[in-house]
Amino acid sequence: IAGITQAPTSQILAAGRRMTLRCTQDMRHNAMYWYRQDLGLGLRLIHYSNTAGTTGKGEVPDGYSVSRANTDDFPLTLASAVPSQTSVYFCASSDGAGSDTQYFGPGTRLTVL
Amino acid sequence: GQNIDQPTEMTATEGAIVQINCTYQTSGFNGLFWYQQHAGEAPTFLSYNVLDGLEEKGRFSSFLSRSKGYSYLLLKELQMKDSASYLCVPLDSNYQLIWGAGTKLIIKP
Numbered sequence: 139i140a141g142i143t144q145a146p147t148s149q150i151l152a153a154g155r156r157m158t159l160r161c162t163q164d165m166r167h168n169a170m171y172w173y174r175q176d177l178g179l180g181l182r183l184i185h186y187s188n189t190a191g192t193t194g195k196g197e198v199p200d201g202y203s204v205s206r207a208n209t210d211d212f213p214l215t216l217a218s219a220v221p222s223q224t225s226v227y228f229c230a231s232s233d234g235a236g237s238d239t240q241y242f243g244p245g246t247r248l249t250v251l
Numbered sequence: 252g253q254n255i256d257q258p259t260e261m262t263a264t265e266g267a268i269v270q271i272n273c274t275y276q277t278s279g280f281n282g283l284f285w286y287q288q289h290a291g292e293a294p295t296f297l298s299y300n301v302l303d304g305l306e307e308k309g310r311f312s313s314f315l316s317r318s319k320g321y322s323y324l325l326l327k328e329l330q331m332k333d334s335a336s337y338l339c340v341p342l343d344s345n346y347q348l349i350w351g352a353g354t355k356l357i358i359k360p
Contacts, residue, residue, distance in 0.1 A: 180255075180338070180352050181348075182350070183347070237301065239284070240348070242294050242295070243293060244292070244293055245292075
């Protein structure tokens, strides 16, 4: 693989269910990010990780959790999904934090009913 | 507060030139990115400006004036595949990217 992959591509989920969105990068980037994008709106940062073993909260972290056990993987978990979490989720990575360019995965389209 | 102002939508003709303007207000400033996003796809990097002036990269050029809080993206020799949203994304003092909804560019034959 080259770049960032996300899985699943799309998912329909019943409210109250637990769901983990997967993100893997093979660029050995230190920093990784999770965003959500709602129709007609800009991306909003959910959580980020500047380096393996550390994570931080973004603009809209409530209802989501992340872990960064190694450099390559950065899963996003919805503990108990709600309809307002219906969105497109993008994972991104950058060589470092700061002004380094962020590169995005293809996204996961999640619908919570 | 932090704010980005871009036209919601623009229309241009294949083969022509279009300039997408962006004004921004941020808490501090550490540069500005332009991203392209085709419908249903992820954003892709176009350019990064941190100093005033024009950066040219093939058919695309990006300009920055820090004192005016102003940037533009210039697209030359427009092609149908350039139909997409263009996102002006400043980086604030905390190195957080400030994302707006962008400008939807429609290219007509």
